[in-house]
Amino acid sequence: MITEAVRLYGVNDLRLEKFELPSIKEDEILARVVSDSICMSTYKAVIQGSKHKRVPEDIATNPTIMGHEFSGVIVEVGAKWSHQFQPGQKFAIQPALNYKGSPYAPGYSFPYFGGDATYTIIPNEVMELGFLLDYQGESFYEASLSEPMSCIIGGFHSNYHTETGKYVHHMGIVEGGKMALLAGAGPMGLGAIDYALHCDRKPGLLVVTDVDDNRLERARKLFLEEEALKEGVRLVFVNPATAPEGHLLDLTEGTGYDDIFVYAPVRALVESADSLLGKDGCLNFFAGPTDTAFKAEVNFYNVHYTPTHIMGSTGGNDDDMRESLEMSSKGLINPAVMITHVGGLDSCIDTTLRLPQIPGGKKLIYNSVRMPLTDLAELQGTKQEDPKLEALAEILRNNRGLWCAQAEKHLLENF
Template identity: 65%
Template sequence: MKTRAVRLYGKKDLRMEEFELPEIKEDEILVKVVSDSICMSTYKAAILGSDHKRVPSDIAVNPVIVGHEMAGDIVQVGSKWKNDFKPGNKFSMQPALNYKGSMDSPGYSYRYCGGDATYVIMPQEVMELGCLLNYDGKAYYEASLAEPMSCIIGGFHASFHTVMGSYEHKMGIVEGGKLAMLAAAGPMGLGAIDYAMHCDRRPALIVVTDIEQGRLDRARAIFTKEDAKKVGIELIFVNTKDIEDVPAYLRNLTGGTGFDDVFVYSPVKPVVEQGDKILGRDGCLNFFAGPTDTKFSAMFNFYNVHYQSTHTIGTTGGNTNDMIESLRMTEKNIINPAVMVTHVGGLDSAADATIRLTEVPAGKKLIYTNIFMDITAIDEFEEKGKKDPRFKKLSEIAKNNKGLWSLEAEKYLLENWKTK
């Protein structure tokens, strides 16, 4: 079977090509990829090439398919897995394999498995580790976004608190507590707001900060104070750009106690230090943002570590259970991963969108691998609709969904855009 895929040959060398897939073995599964969202980790792999720890050294002659936030349909199942997977079922995938100590992962390391493709072969280790997941929802993009949502969920599970007088650690954010999310009006921050409002350990107060008013306005339109109040949460958005003493302002919102949980969504030294200064007793700071600077550091108050039991952790990625939680919550319409999506495009735009990811830093870029379409911001649909009635329709659909991508938009796109 032929597939069309974006493959990595070297640093900044991504090529969309058509080639033949081999017949699957009895322990492999053939799938049709429908959607794949672009991750910053894929950008890093494309920039670094073989210098990336997950990318093989011989990609110049054996290129790998990029992309790992994929979803689609199961097409053919090897005999070993016939009792677990059925052709026609939708799937999602957890790419963090850690198979027998190997760093190999779909989207980085495999010749025939990656998200930016029309058809790929799932190697046996994906199934052996329970990382190919059946998905019962309707929208493919939601299954693609289960992977970044699992990273968010993992951060909430990894936060912890202590019990005075014992050595017990209580895992998770404080239920009914005070939560601050710093630099959190970007895609991962929006997903985190959604999860915090609807998970089983809801805080009583959520304070979200950013320095870009446009991003805050969009966040406020998606997550209203009224919606938060319905689930017992006071939700406050703060533009910290012109506030002289940010920690003092934020602590005042807690009545002076400080926050139980603080998440930092940008690797910026002043933001990290703000997070430290607003921690309350036994407060946990989760440094979620991954820096590229290997010497990145910030000041942390160790007087408070000793006397106030403040502490910090960092999380990167989620595990399979986190991803399953994301899928189940999405299937039940408890969370809406579409809050992260700002751009949509076809496979022909995937390579350039990946290489230029940091130049267009808005939200998630969603690729539909069986169509050709320039990567387009959702808020550009209306303007493009003046020349192309298809974009006019997409604009109308988005406006009816708070400006968000949706199942209706996905169905319309797949029906009206084709490969060339």
């Protein structure tokens, strides 16, 4: 089988190449990849090359396929797994393998296994772990985005709270509590808002901050405050750069927040979060820094006496991904709120290398498509000369500007 894939050869050295995949072994599965969303973690691997903990040292001679947020269709099944999987079956992948303690994962470590490829070979360890997930949904983008959504969900589940005089940790956010998402109008923050409003353990107050007014305004339009109230959540959007001093604490009536998520690796943001924690408040540092010496000051008086606690979460597990897929299929969450750009495999390299400089949310790649990375807001904002593009723009205009199943179908059939 000939595949076309984006492969990593060294620091900032990505190449789009066609090459032949070997025949699958009896414990492997051949799959066609339809969609992959580009993660900032991929950018970090590209700028670090073999210094990255998941990237092998010999990529100059044995390059690895990029992309780990992907979905597609099974093409061929090795004998070992033929009782469980069948050709034509749609799938999602939980990429956080940690198989027998190995850091290797798709999108970083494997020469034939990754999401930025037209065809890929899924190795035995994925099935052994139960991380090849059956997907019954209509649209592939929802399955691709179930990976970042699982990270968000995992963060909510991994927060914890305590009881004075008891040696217990109560896992999860405080139901009916006070929550803040700092730098929360980016792609992961938008997913977190959606989940917080529709999960089975909602906060009573949800404050979302961002210093980018454009991102904050888009979040306001996607998540109406009056609709949030119907879910039992008071939703407030704040630009802390223009808000009065003490406003964020005032929103809690001075008690502080039970759960705070930090979605950007900025020292001032972490220190602000620490100062906003209430009694037994949990700060989840979700944003992974590239600086190995990243530090921030913490009030240890509060850690001792209040007691506040700080943790970090970086990914979800297969149960979190299943929860994401189930909620998407029921229409409880819409991962499309995270997507602001769509492109073909030919746009993947440039998009990955420039990811921090491209504004907006998630960049979604369709591997069978040839198309420049396209800003969905710009696309629908003007009349398109190309009838195929204008038809796509009209679909978006009729869907609040959001990517959707109809848009995906049109793209796959016409590009």
